[in-house]
Amino acid sequence: MKGKGKVISISLAVILVAAVSAYFAWPEKKEGISWPSKQALPSFNTPAETLDMIYTTDSYYYQAENETFGHETGKADGDGWVAAAGTDAANKAMLDVTGRKEIPAGDIKAAFNLQVDNFADEDGVVATLEVRDQTANAVLASQEVKNWDFRLPNASQSFELSFTAPGEGHELEFKVLWTGKSTVKLFDVGVFWPLRKEENLLFTSLKGIVNEKQPRIYSYTDNVRGSTGTSMLDHLGLKYTEVKDNWELVDKYRSEIKGLIIYDDQQPDTINLATTMAGLKHGIVTPPSLADKLAGEPYNLPIIEDLRGKFSSKLDVYQYLYDHYWKQTTHKAIIGLDPGIQSYLRDYAIGMDAAVVWLNPGDDSESKLLDKFFQDMPYGEGLYLGWWPDEGMGVKKTADYGLATVASDFSSNLSVLSGTSREITMPKAPEKPKLENKLYVSFILSDGDNLQYMEHSFWNLWNNPSRGEVPIGWTISPLMVDTMPGMLNYLYSQATPNDAFVSGPSGVGYTYPNFMEKEDGLQKFIERTNSYMEQSGLKVLTVWNYVKGEIKPEVGDKLAKYAPSLLGFTSQFGTGTIGVYNNSMPGQELNVAYGSAESDVTGGIADGLKNWDGKSPGFVSIQANPWQVNYQNFVNAVNMYKDNKDVVFVRPDVYFQLMRESKGLPVDPK
Template identity: 55%
Template sequence: MQSTGSWQRESGAFFLKGVRIMKKSRIAAGLGLVIVAAAVAAVAYWHGAAKKEGIRWPQNQALPSFPKPADRLDLISLNTALVYEGEGSGYGQTTGKADGGSWHAVAGTDKAGELIMDVKGITEVPAGETKADFQLSVDQFADENGVVAKLEVIDQQTGKTLGSLEVSNWDFQQENASQTFEVPLTAPDSPHPLELRVMWTGKSSLRLYSVTFQSPRKADEAAMFETLRGVVNSAEPRIYDEDKSGTYWLDALGLSYTRVKDNWQLMDKYRKEVKGIVVYDPDVPDTYNLATTIAGLKKAVVAAPSLLEKLTGEPYKLPIVEDLRGKYKSNIEVYDDLYSRYWSQTTHKVLVGLSPDLKTNLREYAMGIKAAVVWLNPAVPEEEALLNKFMKDMPYGTGLYLGWWPDEQQGVTKTSEFGLATVAADYSSNLSVLSGTSRNITLPKPPVKPPLENKVYLTYIVSDGDNLQYIEGTLPKLWDNPDRGKIPLGWTVSPLMADAMPGVLDYLNRTATDNDVLISGPSGMGYTYPNLWTDQKGLDQFFARTNTYMSRAGMNVLTVWNTVVGPTNPNVGQSIAEHAPSLLGFTSQGNTGVISVYNDSMPGQELQKGYGSSEPDLTTYVEDAMKTWDHNTPLFVGIQAQPWSVSYQDFEQAYDYFKDNKDIAIVRPDVYFELMRESKHLPVHPEP
């Protein structure tokens, strides 16, 4: 029999009193278990300990959604280098001056035998073997060899010199060229402060660019903590790496955080969530990718042999779940074993490509989504054959390759052959946190189209927005430019942001000015060369999904790449017209300015300049196009430039160059295509 119980709430918790379950009746026992389970669930819920939702990956989503980030995130740095910039003030310099990104001491002018760097009280260098890299250059070689500088690292407490090097004039290979001089040292076990000194002799003019401490131990620790993030953030994003963009996106999205002083505090905090250690083999670097794959499946951290004593001992006592040392002789053996033993357990929607030398950034996300991690070069026949095995198992039309390639064009060509798209993301460092932000995306205000006239309509586009790490790390610097909004400009971004960083996409839409518009980077749902796709049905599916994601993001202009300079094949344009009907139009890279209309509904234009790299590219190609203009019809000139060497100020200067020309109207890309559609007698606003 079962006695009845009564629910009582005391001090914010629920208690079930007097519950007893007898074995005389299976029904009574079952009912009792249900009641007890309900009681436990209620207590867990009340205390906020309900089971986390975990990562969700609906069938129609290109990338999964991580859970909502924790109310307060742990903010860490995985930077493995301690850098002192030569031009920095307050470094104890007694001669020379800051000049062009360096500290410059000039022979015959500045006082010789003095210090061009003297930093004291350095406590961040970890104990053990490390090195200091000094970046130096001489203005010119002396007629006679002689010591130019003495480099020293000193134990400030004992006065002992830990490492030193005398650099002579003839040690430099070239004049006016930065060269690295390495000073090995062993930092003391006890936390003695260190002193860093660079004494200039005056023999030749000398520039000091930087001094960087590199610690193998610190690098091993950073790599391990990256995989700890992979374990922890897959259940609930709680650890954020500040190295890519500081706290910019945390502040922009209203996410709270606490800076972690010692990363080992996180192992203390999250030890119970870690199931063990996967040990990689430093003698076979690609085992790090295999170890990352295994760790994602087994909720383990990846560790170098140097960390085993600490991780397996007190207080962590982590078991070794797999030790890869001594098992492989080559990268082919590593990835062949990955394919044979683990590929069936990982997702086939995504394959991650990371150099084994890159041990942070995207790895935490790869672990969270349980993806296989490889680094295979399509230009090497044996590696290509193995890569083909992975890719043929992936879904044609929707599969993604996240990361990067040894060679861009060869890699994107390979994914295109298999109906896949590359997503540049190898240096994306916080996708687990950003993926868990709200999926409610603010749609931008529609633009006001001016009347169509017989003018030159000019539009400018910033390229490379398909690159998720660019969005995370570089775009904030451009977006925060105080002049942003002064000129009409199209900013390429990835429609995949709707999955990978929806909060960031929403922020960009909300903070865009009337002169800013987001458009899709190449070639929609990832970087691919559509001309190389052999399955038309798969290509149609790719553009249909692109249409869906662009609509959700509020974008209606697409950029399509078939290499940096390639035009778009007719079947590709037709596919866009039929399966992405809500778009205003698309651009391609032909560099001719030719406009084609596909299916009597979709304009596509080969930009006059598809990938500009300098400020003159923003004006010269416009003037060249105008040389053949008849002034009796509208002329459409599109210029796209990359953000790595073309600044916002360059776009402003180009705008100022043309602004007084009454024949030229500079407009946003969406307005540009609305005017183009009108000139081609197409509906200005297509039916979705």
């Protein structure tokens, strides 16, 4: 009996240990997904040879300056197309978007976003807007825009045309005919079909369930036509078949769907609860308007959970999630997602069994509930994917718990891209020039830590035909090793000798490391950053916001100690101050911390020359944001100083090699 009792005691102990382990850990391997303990984010299976490509967008934007569209008059003007009175040819199309096959059948709204430079003394037509069915040779909608229709000069105004689209087999045309009466700028033409939004949520959750086993569904979510689109699939060698009707996939993958999880449209946050449950129960997130259709013939899907009428507030929803499902989800990562964002990231959240929340640190009650989730996550290693109601407060909140934010709320296809090959080939960096008494200038383009930016807007900059003309540091996330390794490898294969990649803030995620109180947690974060930067071939780190003051004033020394592979790092504040940390690593506060215009770039160089004594090497590091500064702005800045023999433009990695040499440090940290 004693022996038997002893066996029972041991068994109970084993059960308790297993329970605790299940609470704090996520299995390293489950069907379709692997997540080794030292890996920050999971790897999905290799994508299927041919993917089902679906459209999960309820709008498109045709950017007026896109050169692939028709223009008979005017010229590009940064963020739009301008036809100038008295200069450009009148009564011609300033934009003609033809052959559009992607507009679905039904009630559609087109919005033409224009501005006029000033009001004429007499009213008159400045432009005619038109939507045509080219196939049927019929005008679907048109409007004359008069000078006095504008409310303000030099301010964007939307002119809407409603029409009924014929659907498949018909090509549509969107045209702006300019009369020449006033100078007009056209920003874009937006096309919207709001009734499809709820379906997009449904099919994004279906994608999450299907791709967890093996990535087989890819979403086209780019609402800017003529941008990335499906070109990334081509670059990665992934084949796809365009799905004409998304509902076909409910039949195709019916055996993998366990049922329906119906959210409450009166409590939008139940969308996040339903998404969390979808990962754990393999049910599809279902809008109330589509519940009867899915529960009836021909689908006959059972209802797993109906969340309607169960919650009186947002806090009730997330408290329920915490009480009933948090223990079952991974604690390595948590998703922060506005319930209004329905076609993005949710597939990735479902695949990794992550909790999805939307809690504001600026609200006391919501902040306290968020604390409950965060205190269970691994300090120095946990990640918060998505975004925040307020950036500063959110990033500070994660730093308080030793976590890092990974901007990704509009990421479209991480459940596919994370299954691509992790073999990354990095080209050899150019040789460092001889150190001289020159002013060395380095450019950095910010925001590459943002995974959605790397999926979408980044490519508009990267595909600039001038790329390679000037040295530049493109910020990217070291987490691309986990989330989109194939894309990272493709970038390296296309990089010119003037293209360098550096880490976005602040390494393995965006955080304020100087707010991490726990010494061992800060060390873990920096060591993981060092590991991922080595894996991704990055040698320069950008830290937001700084490495001095606050809770941990010695972050610079910690970076030097625990990330010894780095050449150096930048931080914010715009002083240009250079320090050597732990006697081994240089760090510089950027001269221009987040430039928003070409004048910031050229002005930073001018200030650097003004403050340089010319008796020793000088260093000016300029960071600009990609939303207001484009590649041509950097080209223009270099051309402005091309005849100045004292100014030398170099990549950020070469820049820090030169800085290291000037400080008496080994050029190669190894």
